Amino acid sequence: MALDSKIPQGPLADKWTKHKNDINLVNPANKRLIDVIIVGTGLAGGSAAATLAELGYNVKAFCFQDSPRRAHSIAAQGGINAAKNYQGDGDSTYRLFYDTVKGGDYRSREANVYRLAEVSSNIIDQCVAQGVPFARDYGGLLDNRSFGGVLVSRTFYAKGQTGQQLLLGAYSAMNRQIGRGKIKMYNRHEMLDVVIVDGKARGIIARNLVTGEIERHSAHAVVLGTGGYGNVFFLSTNAMGSNVTAAWKAHKRGAYFANPCYTQIHPTCIPVSGDHQSKLTLMSESLRNDGRIWVPKHKKDVEAIRSGNLKPTQLAEEDRDYYLERRYPAFGNLVPRDVASRAAKERCDEGYGVNATGEAVYLDFAAAILRYGKEQAHIKGLSEDDEALINKLGKDVVKAKYGNLFQMYEKIADENPYETPMMIYPAVHYTMGGVWVDYNLQTTIPGLYAIGEANFSDHGANRLGASALMQGLADGYFVLPYTIGDYLSHDIRTGTISTDLPEFEEAEKKVTESIAHFINNKGSKSVDYFHRRLGKIMWDKCGMSRNEKDLKVAIEKISALRKEFYKEVLVPGTANEFNEQLAKAGRVADFLELGELFAKDALLREESAGGHFREEYQTPEGEAMRRKEFQFVSAWEYKGEPKDAVLHEEELEYNNIEVKERSYK
Amino acid sequence: MNLTLKIWRQKNANDKGKMVDYQVSDISTDMSFLEMLDVLNNELIEKGDSPVAFDHDCREGICGMCSLYINGEAHGPGRKITTCQLHMRMFKDDDTIYIEPFRAKAFPVIKDLVIDRSAFDRVQYAGGFISVNTSGNTQDANSIPISKHAADEAMDAATCIGCGACVATCKNSSAMLFVGAKVSQYALLPQGKVEATDRVLNMIHQMDAEGFGNCTNTGACEIECPKGISLENIARMNREYLKASLKG
Numbered sequence: 039m040a041l042d043s044k045i046p047q048g049p050l051a052d053k054w055t056k057h058k059n060d061i062n063l064v065n066p067a068n069k070r071l072i073d074v075i076i077v078g079t080g081l082a083g084g085s086a087a088a089t090l091a092e093l094g095y096n097v098k099a100f101c102f103q104d105s106p107r108r109a110h111s112i113a114a115q116g117g118i119n120a121a122k123n124y125q126g127d128g129d130s131t132y133r134l135f136y137d138t139v140k141g142g143d144y145r146s147r148e149a150n151v152y153r154l155a156e157v158s159s160n161i162i163d164q165c166v167a168q169g170v171p172f173a174r175d176y177g178g179l180l181d182n183r184s185f186g187g188v189l190v191s192r193t194f195y196a197k198g199q200t201g202q203q204l205l206l207g208a209y210s211a212m213n214r215q216i217g218r219g220k221i222k223m224y225n226r227h228e229m230l231d232v233v234i235v236d237g238k239a240r241g242i243i244a245r246n247l248v249t250g251e252i253e254r255h256s257a258h259a260v261v262l263g264t265g266g267y268g269n270v271f272f273l274s275t276n277a278m279g280s281n282v283t284a285a286w287k288a289h290k291r292g293a294y295f296a297n298p299c300y301t302q303i304h305p306t307c308i309p310v311s312g313d314h315q316s317k318l319t320l321m322s323e324s325l326r327n328d329g330r331i332w333v334p335k336h337k338k339d340v341e342a343i344r345s346g347n348l349k350p351t352q353l354a355e356e357d358r359d360y361y362l363e364r365r366y367p368a369f370g371n372l373v374p375r376d377v378a379s380r381a382a383k384e385r386c387d388e389g390y391g392v393n394a395t396g397e398a399v400y401l402d403f404a405a406a407i408l409r410y411g412k413e414q415a416h417i418k419g420l421s422e423d424d425e426a427l428i429n430k431l432g433k434d435v436v437k438a439k440y441g442n443l444f445q446m447y448e449k450i451a452d453e454n455p456y457e458t459p460m461m462i463y464p465a466v467h468y469t470m471g472g473v474w475v476d477y478n479l480q481t482t483i484p485g486l487y488a489i490g491e492a493n494f495s496d497h498g499a500n501r502l503g504a505s506a507l508m509q510g511l512a513d514g515y516f517v518l519p520y521t522i523g524d525y526l527s528h529d530i531r532t533g534t535i536s537t538d539l540p541e542f543e544e545a546e547k548k549v550t551e552s553i554a555h556f557i558n559n560k561g562s563k564s565v566d567y568f569h570r571r572l573g574k575i576m577w578d579k580c581g582m583s584r585n586e587k588d589l590k591v592a593i594e595k596i597s598a599l600r601k602e603f604y605k606e607v608l609v610p611g612t613a614n615e616f617n618e619q620l621a622k623a624g625r626v627a628d629f630l631e632l633g634e635l636f637a638k639d640a641l642l643r644e645e646s647a648g649g650h651f652r653e654e655y656q657t658p659e660g661e662a663m664r665r666k667e668f669q670f671v672s673a674w675e676y677k678g679e680p681k682d683a684v685l686h687e688e689e690l691e692y693n694n695i696e697v698k699e700r701s702y703k
Numbered sequence: 704m705n706l707t708l709k710i711w712r713q714k715n716a717n718d719k720g721k722m723v724d725y726q727v728s729d730i731s732t733d734m735s736f737l738e739m740l741d742v743l744n745n746e747l748i749e750k751g752d753s754p755v756a757f758d759h760d761c762r763e764g765i766c767g768m769c770s771l772y773i774n775g776e777a778h779g780p781g782r783k784i785t786t787c788q789l790h791m792r793m794f795k796d797d798d799t800i801y802i803e804p805f806r807a808k809a810f811p812v813i814k815d816l817v818i819d820r821s822a823f824d825r826v827q828y829a830g831g832f833i834s835v836n837t838s839g840n841t842q843d844a845n846s847i848p849i850s851k852h853a854a855d856e857a858m859d860a861a862t863c864i865g866c867g868a869c870v871a872t873c874k875n876s877s878a879m880l881f882v883g884a885k886v887s888q889y890a891l892l893p894q895g896k897v898e899a900t901d902r903v904l905n906m907i908h909q910m911d912a913e914g915f916g917n918c919t920n921t922g923a924c925e926i927e928c929p930k931g932i933s934l935e936n937i938a939r940m941n942r943e944y945l946k947a948s949l950k951g
Binding site: 085112124162171177179278314315320563610 | 766
């Protein structure tokens with residue numbers, strides 16, 4: 039099947055408006071006759087569920103957590119971008135579009151990104167109307183801050199908990215519709231297959247995670263808002279339950295999977311402390327505004343620090359290597375995420391890592407404390423020579439800016455970051471790849487939609503900070519509700535879809551058999567044992583830098599591990615009860631397939647772009663080398679084993695932006 | 704560290720349940736409390752026993768999924784943290800640790816340490832929202848100035864993660880801190896004032912219907928709240944309720 043992205047004709051700035059005017063609508067009385075299933079209740083799924091229910095459709099929403107409010111969008115810290123230009127600093131729809139395409143290393147679709155920038159302002163209006171308590175200035179107007187890689191202040195925020203507040207906003211909009219009976223909410227339910235009838239998505243098979251019951255649910259369309267697949271690495275900043283299962287089942291039923299190798303490795307996370315580690319914690323990008331990143335210049339100092347004989351604060355200024363400032367004088371510590379992550383890895387690989395495992399660098403606030411302290415002393419007319427006073431005043435400023443993050447760090451690392459530099463290391467954070475969708479957010483299966491991080495999205499090969507929240511809400515509030523209507527307008531006479539159809543029967547049987555296999559397989563190793571091993575292969579071979587040899591090894595190893603998993607996995611308990619291990623087994627089984635496709639995709643992409651760095655394709659200075667012949671989306675069609683997946687290319691055209699080298703020097 | 708764990712085991716909602724003893728060894732002080740339970744569960748699984756069920760998801764203190772009553776305290780020792788942010792360095796070698804679910808009439812046990820907090824969701828369905836359609840055709844976000852003070856106070860209330868520690872800690876199993884936080888967030892903002900009367904009446908009605916107890920001002924909820932939600936929110940809700948009752 040040829041890929042048709044269905045991008046409307048006409049000038050870039052008019053496409054969305056024209057498209058909205060051209061597509062079919064469903065009359066309000068007929069909307070009552072149409073059912074829509076939404077899987078996942080994060081920013082994308084939650085906002086879509088609320089909006090579709092308001093429009094009058096009958097919505098059934100599913101989440102695996104005990105409440106829709108707990109989806110992992112809640113953990114987003116920094117903020118949400120919108121081209122409001124409230125600061126009058128030259129922001130515009132075009133600039134947000136431009137920054138996003140450039141930030142994505144010219145691997146995203148122009149028309150989608152422009153639409154995203156266009157609706158971004160509406161999101162802020164909407165959220166304020168819903169009572170989201172964004173930060174305000176003393177005049178009572180909304181405050182903004184800057185984020186990495188851009189030249190304007192367009193980021194709206196609610197302390198360090200912007201994701202939480204936006205998600206609770208979407209949750210409140212859902213609650214209103216649940217109260218009215220327009221959304222039927224299924225908490226603690228996991229989607230285990232999508233049901234295709236006559237080539238169209240017509241329902242799902244779900245497992246009730248409390249009783250273990252397998253349920254059939256029908257609808258006229260199915261929407262996946264199920265997030266990203268970062269947990270294929272085992273350790274990531276994702277929640278423990280975040281998984282690829284819904285997206286992967288859709289892939290196996292015919293939805294193409296796009297750019298699986300595009301992964302964002304976030305530079306500032308708390309390092310791994312030992313083999314017991316279950317997840318990683320992010321420290322907001324905003325810290326790089328004031329923190330300076332360094333490692334010792336000399337190996338002997340590294341040794342002394344690792345053995346505890348030298349404290350980082352004792353090391354003289356000239357013995358420190360502020361490697362980002364050294365390599366990228368123009369952007370310094372504020373280079374984009376992919377660049378900062380690779381630079382940290384390079385130093386640690388060379389043996390300069392500062393913790394016991396050799397995988398940590400310092401993020402130091404001493405200079406900021408001194409600078410702010412002097413500034414405060416000057417403002418208050420106090421002595422600028424009193425070191426203790428300067429130190430105290432400086433710490434107060436840093437505390438006001440980053441207090442909650444410092445406290446979070448101290449709880450985990452048991453060190454006081456006001457007194458000694460933080461230790462940080464890159465960690466898997468976000469996946470730009472996902473289910474392929476057209477301009478209407480429809481997958482290659484008619485009636486199946488993917489929104490938010492679950493789709494291959496608008497971020498190309500690298501996502502800018504504060505853009506994930508924007509995309510999730512844009513898709514759910516303002517894009518999908520229009521585009522899905524065009525599809526559903528053909529279903530006004532269809533009537534309720536019966537769950538007795540043979541296609542439901544077949545899908546349920548498949549799910550039941552897979553569960554029975556896990557329960558009856560009396561292996562010897564826990565699910566986590568395999569998940570950890572998969573994560574190690576992914577991190578070592580498909581992580582921050584990749585090469586042909588390693589990727590080929592990864593494919594072999596993952597394939598072998600998958601076979602071993604099915605033979606050796608041990609799932610305690612029964613199918614008919616609350617059984618977390620059983621749920622996990624299914625998720626890891628899907629990660630074991632996705633992981634292989636991921637490596638295959640990375641092997642195919644013989645270039646470096648954004649989050650995908652191939653060692654063979656770099657400039658003499660070690661920077662990423664993009665190649666024109668790879669200016670396409672790789673969309674994979676399922677054909678059985680991941681190794682047999684068939685590639686479809688969607689060429690990317692840039693008519694409104696000049697494709698340039700990214701340089702931060 | 705070597706530890707003795709006394710853990711509540713209960714097969715399902717109908718089972719009576721009991722405390723069961725377990726030993727864990729070689730626990731690192733850098734582990735989080737939940738990672739320590741992961742170690743126990745891995746041992747149980749590989750022995751063919753049933754692992755201890757507990758709720759958890761983000762493991763960074765924001766989703767509100769984790770609970771646990773540890774040594775008689777919601778989210779264990781330590782203030783302003785959730786169980787997933789509790790680290791083993793808070794304990795000593797040879798300690799005995801009691802681990803129970805959050806207990807309240809409105810939070811029935813599903814299995815072991817997993818509880819059903821859907822009562823919280825139902826209180827929110829009753830009025831935890833502003834009735835504005837998500838059409839995007841609202842007025843410009845800056846058209847209603849809101850004082851920084853009110854916005855910050857609303858944010859402090861809105862920071863509630865809905866974990867239920869307040870209910871578990873309260874001797875009356877009262878949900879007043881949780882409901883008060885939501886009522887306050889909207890009461891402090893101009894957008895929320897339009898529906899203020901109906902909201903507070905409906906939410907409190909639902910809170911009572913769910914079987915949560917009343918508030919007797921012990922203040923335990925505020926102390927155990929991982930987000931430090933202030934008792935002032937309960938006072939504000941009471942004022943809102945009084946105003947609404949007089950109007951109604």
